[in-house]
Amino acid sequence: MSETKDTFFDFKLFKRLFKFIKPYKLVFFSLIICVVLLAGLSAAIPKLTEFAIDDSMTNKNPKDFVFYVTLMFAALILQTIFQLLFMYYASWLGQNLVKDVRINLFDHLLSFKMKYYDNSSVGVLITRAVTDMERIADIFGQGLFMIFRDLLTMTVVFGVMLYTNVKLSLIVLIMLPVLLYATRIFQKYMKKAFEEVRTEVSNLNSFVQERITGMKILQLFTRETIEHKNFKTINERHKKGWLKTVWYNSFFFPIAELSASITVGLVAWYGGLNVVLSDTVSQGVLVSFIMFIPMLFSPLRQIADKFNTLQMGMVAATRVFKVLDTTSHIDDSGNQIATSLKGDxxxxxxxxxxxxxxxxxxxxxxxxxxxxxxxxxxxxxxxxxxxxxxxxxxxxxxxxxxxxxxxxxxxxxxxxxxxxxxxxxxxxxxxxxxxxxxxxxxxxxxxxxxxxxxxxxxxxxxxxxxxxxxxxxxxxxxxxxxxxxxxxxxxxxxxxxxxxxxxxxxxxxxxxxxxxxxxxxxxxxxxxxxxxxxxxxxxxxxxxxxxxxxxxxxxxxxxxxxxxxxxxxxxxxxxxxxxxxxxxxxxx
Structure with a gap:
């Protein structure tokens, strides 16, 4: 299994992870239902705002206005409840999955030959069993479900926008390809950066673990200065690995914000002219579109952000499964039970x-x-x-x-x-x-x-x-x-x-x-x-x-x-x- 495979999502790897999800299928599918409801509620609130403005405020109908405001309030309450359930149970699922994977990994390690440990770094194995496991939990708690929620929200929102006004929707599409392209480039480089980060984290853990364990030897042979220099070198590599991710983030997120702002400006300009000059766009539609644009662009930006988490989790899962795929076991096919041996x-x-x-x-x-x-x-x-x-x-x-x-x-x-x-x-x-x-x-x-x-x-x-x-x-x-x-x-x-x-x-x-x-x-x-x-x-x-x-x-x-x-x-x-x-x- 290649760690550098350049794909947005490794389906083979997820298929292996899904085996550990099976005991929690009810929670998994409940989360999917939550995602669908959240996407629908997100699109409903701007649409209700549109109705409140066009059907009530323009026509000066206070009764309908109160009705739409009440629906908006109810939608916000439901959105909050489902968001709370979604956040909690997504993390709950991730932690339970990791608990099971970690037990599986530890059982696997217990049965390895001594030769495996002779040739393996303790620090690296600790990283696999502890740090990498937390990254796998993030695949579900902060990665996969978040991305699915954002993608579904974008799809529903854009569908409603097209239904509401095609011309304004096409204006929104002008900047969308730019952001999509930037997102693709961003995820490509971030994947490589996070693979480098995980490697350096393993190296750092291994170095620190060995030096702490062998501290008496270092002090006996006055190696403090040399080991201090060695640590500065490995720590510098670790820092550079993380700074690459910071550098890519520094480029991408301003581009995402700029794209959203330009789109809002174009919609406000074109829609405003139509409201004033031709009355082909209503005030409610214009307001709803201004509300829709962040719902369309912010999830895309968040997808890129969550993709970082997903990629770290995928790299971590790849490394954990590499250990699980290692066949270094003493053959235990014997069927005789040794009890009360004479000792010949x-x-x-x-x-x-x-x-x-x-x-x-x-x-x-x-x-x-x-x-x-x-x-x-x-x-x-x-x-x-x-x-x-x-x-x-x-x-x-x-x-x-x-x-x-x-x-x-x-x-x-x-x-x-x-x-x-x-x-x-x-x-x-x-x-x-x-x-x-x-x-x-x-x-x-x-x-x-x-x-x-x-x-x-x-x-x-x-x-x-x-x-x-x-x-x-x-x-x-x-x-x-x-x-x-x-x-x-x-x-x-x-x-x-x-x-x-x-x-x-x-x-x-x-x-x-x-x-x-x-x-x-x-x-x-x-x-x-x-x-x-x-x-x-x-x-x-x-x-x-x-x-x-x-x-x-x-x-x-x-x-x-x-x-x-x-x-x-x-x-x-x-x-x-x-x-x-x-x-x-x-x-x-």
């Missing part, structure tokens, strides 16, 4: 690469028996964490098989498989919420009592209770109110309360203090007992207790065995790693 794991000649032709895992094979604790060690980039990502099916493997309890993990439903695997990461992510909600993640079957019992079992209840409001303490965004060790403990408790069949500790103790490490080590002993556990190792104590150690280097398994077995290998990879890294910890 088998990697059989597994190949994987994040980037095409750059293998991270080069045909690795290993087995983990149910209830075993294995440790995976190796240098950074060896492929240790990738094994965990593949076990959870965050990425699709390139070749080979991964079996759990003798069943290919592709045959399990994604949700049931991941429910059986709990992961504690080195980089803990906590939401801006209470400790309790960060532990349960709002799981309805995990009660506060269960969390408290689990915390007591692994020895972190005292730490949580010491915080203000205890388990209801709000840790703020990314858990900034807690230390790295405390965040790690919360993450560990989060994994523990799910009672997983398979536990994964990915460098879980690498960034904690010695006190927190001891708590986690005690908890590890408790939770791993009788449960399949995979430990991506950093600390010596965990590695030594493992039933088996898998040593990786450059995407391959170079050694396997227990701690003692691997130390007996002359010039072994693990032995060298132990002597360089782990022996220092032992001495310390």
């Amino acid at each position: 794991i088998n990697f059989n000649k597994v190949h994987f690469s994040y980037v095409e032709d750059e293998e991270v895992l080069k045909g690795i094979s290993f087995n983990v028996n149910a209830g075993e604790t294995i440790a995976i060690v190796g240098a950074t980039g060896a492929g240790k964490s990738t094994i965990i990502n593949l076990l959870n099916r965050f990425y699709e493997i390139k070749g080979g098989d991964i079996l759990v309890d003798g069943t290919n993990i592709n045959q399990y439903t994604l949700a049931s498989l991941r429910n059986q695997i709990a992961v504690v990461l080195q980089d803990v992510f906590l939401f801006a919420d209470t400790i309790l909600n960060n532990i349960t993640l709002n799981h309805p079957e995990i009660s506060e009592e269960t969390v408290v019992e689990a915390a007591k079992a692994i020895g972190v209840h005292e730490f949580i209770s010491s915080l203000p409001n205890g388990y209801h303490y709000n840790v703020k965004e990314r858990g900034v109110m807690l230390s790295s060790g405390q965040r790690q403990l919360i993450s560990f408790l989060r994994a523990y309360v799910t009672n997983p069949s398979i536990l994964v500790l990915d460098e879980a103790t690498s960034s904690v203090d010695s006190y927190s490490e001891q708590l986690i080590q005690n908890a590890t002993d408790k939770i791993t007992k009788g449960r399949t556990s995979i430990v991506i190792a950093h600390r010596l104590a965990t590695v030594k207790k493992a039933d088996k150690i898998i040593v990786m280097d450059a995407g391959e398994i170079v050694e396997q065995g227990t701690h003692d077995e691997l130390l007996k290998k002359e010039n072994g990879y693990y032995k060298n790693l132990y002597e360089v890294q782990f022996l220092q910890e032992k001495v310390a």
Whole structure:
């Protein structure tokens, strides 16, 4: 779907949007009825004015005059009522449609592969889910229905004008083509300008989001001045994009006002002469035409104005649907429910690469028996964490098989498989919420009592209770109110309360203090007992207790065995790693 397609209205795009309107069809068609009534009432008021002047004032008939004035007053009241209903329910429809589209988009984002997020800007996605959505709401609240109302009003008004006086109507037509041409040129350039604006808004959001998230790094490396200059550059582009829209508006609207004023002048001149000299035009007709002209020209000017809103909405909708059209989902066609897994794991000649032709895992094979604790060690980039990502099916493997309890993990439903695997990461992510909600993640079957019992079992209840409001303490965004060790403990408790069949500790103790490490080590002993556990190792104590150690280097398994077995290998990879890294910890 092209964002630059030069059409006044993208019917294919609207057809997609209309699918979301279907639940609100009654409101949609009621709005159309309102538009028709408003157009009729708009044309009726000048016509009643004409009758009041010609039939009552000229003939000095006060009774008829009061009658026409009463009808005009009633028409104005009805016009106000229908205008209020129209404005409210047009916006109501837009907001409800956007609510449904946003839910659809968020559900879509929840199921994307991790690879999609690896290659996508968070700021851009936030723009799609928030700012662009508001522009879509404006398609209905301030764009489409407004344009339809104005077009219908113009059609009805001009029809009445032709019926009333053809010659005066032709005079009005003299300036109309000029305004129509100006409107067409205006909408063409405004569409391009708004596409540029939306691009710059996305770039600005992305830039600000990343810099705020990484503010500590910027300050640590004194990048403030450089980033200030970068921000001025991107902000300047954003300003220039908006100024283009201002520039086009500055040209168009004075032309529209001038066209309307010239038309009023021509009608007043020609109609006035006919009133005075030939009496072929009545005073009422002349007054009604002067009232009709703004009704004809103002909607045309407003159409151009509302077209800006419509174009922004269409560009935003195009970008949102581009995300919705993205097929980046892990295949979830498995039909087996993983419940109470024993925990047998088998990697059989597994190949994987994040980037095409750059293998991270080069045909690795290993087995983990149910209830075993294995440790995976190796240098950074060896492929240790990738094994965990593949076990959870965050990425699709390139070749080979991964079996759990003798069943290919592709045959399990994604949700049931991941429910059986709990992961504690080195980089803990906590939401801006209470400790309790960060532990349960709002799981309805995990009660506060269960969390408290689990915390007591692994020895972190005292730490949580010491915080203000205890388990209801709000840790703020990314858990900034807690230390790295405390965040790690919360993450560990989060994994523990799910009672997983398979536990994964990915460098879980690498960034904690010695006190927190001891708590986690005690908890590890408790939770791993009788449960399949995979430990991506950093600390010596965990590695030594493992039933088996898998040593990786450059995407391959170079050694396997227990701690003692691997130390007996002359010039072994693990032995060298132990002597360089782990022996220092032992001495310390």
